[in-house]
Ligand SMILES: NC(=O)c1ccc[n+]([C@@H]2O[C@H](COP(=O)([O-])OP(=O)(O)OC[C@H]3O[C@@H](n4cnc5c(N)ncnc54)[C@H](O)[C@@H]3O)[C@@H](O)[C@H]2O)c1
């Protein structure tokens with residue numbers, strides 16, 4: 001990578017930290033500079049950096065790196081970072097399926113991620129995709145712009161009503177539960193979910209909201225924890241996917257499981273592309289024109305499988321689910337504080353779901369790393385909750 005493609009902040013800093021991309025806002029740069037870091041930001045006009053590009057950014061002395069979900073952080077990069085004296089890495093993302101965490105742990109390198117700050121933003125985009133697909137917003141917009149509208153018709157762009165229907169969630173963690181809450185409260189949908197763990201907060205929320213509706217003489221909303229993903233697919237009118245991507249969720253939605261879904265169902269994916277077998281999805285969309293999808297992520301990002309882009313029953317957007325200003329600046333800040341905290345020898349924050357104290361520009365951040373996924377493997381100390389100090 002040419003030296004001219006790097007912007008340097010605080011050149012005399014004690015720790016050398018590289019960010020493989022410019023990131024939004026300035027709070028993240030201040031956080032690193034305040035921790036005594038020299039910050040080098042790669043400004044090369046290349047969207048996805050290769051392993052070779054990143055090796056040249058790491059060079060012979062590098063204490064920490066902030067990387068992106070498009071990069072392949074495996075043995076090659078972690079051994080190079082270790083050799084350069086590095087001990088800290090953070091993805092600027094909550095998902096870290098692009099990171100070989102075992103390789104990082106083997107080299108004693110902490111791996112950070114950015115949970116919490118993107119939960120509501122991502123859930124809102126999943127809700128937007130749901131509405132766009134259910135009510136055919138993009139098809140209708142294209143039609144309008146093409147000058148085809150020549151008057152109201154009873155049959156024009158008829159779609160699905162959400163109220164009173166069932167929303168299915170696969171992966172009811174932070175984002176899945178937030179999305180479910182939006183669809184339940186916003187559209188009075190019932191919910192069925194499948195997760196390896198009980199979504200207690202979601203269940204309590206639906207029960208309480210259902211009781212409120214009942215007290216007002218309205219039909220209460222209901223919840224059900226399914227025993228399998230198949231049960232969700234069979235019963236739901238809308239299915240939204242929010243699991244992590246790993247061996248258990250790769251191609252979780254395949255030809256056989258698509259066949260279980262209702263013919264007029266809506267499927268939304270704002271998790272990771274490979275959770276869906278996209279070739280099978282294209283075939284299913286072709287065979288079932290009333291089945292609609294809203295996709296933020298793709299199996300071979302940045303590409304779509306052949307045919308997908310031409311289908312009117314697919315709404316497709318380029319992995320923008322966390323793209324609100326506050327969220328993206330917050331993600332950058334959390335990633336920087338993961339790296340800065342590790343280099344300063346800070347412990348790990350007691351609860352990686354409660355990251356707001358790190359994001360207030362007017363107050364110094366807690367002396368902790370907001371979220372390190374391999375803290376246990378590295379034997380890193382966890383800070384006690386502030387109330388216990
Ligand atoms: N499109 C985007 O821009 C965007 C933004 C943020 C997150 N994401 C993706 O969303 C994922 C979820 O984020 P989160 O913050 O809600 O994480 P989370 O850990 O809170 O939730 C993930 C849930 O998936 C569940 N799960 C794991 N394996 C499963 C399986 N086999 N079947 C069903 N459920 C399973 C987990 O138990 C957990 O509850 C991230 O890992 C990331 O890949 C995408």
Ligand SMILES: O=C(O)[C@H](O)CO
Pocket residue numbers: 069092093094095096118321322
């Ligand atoms: O995992 C993530 O955080 C997203 O894909 C980008 O926000």
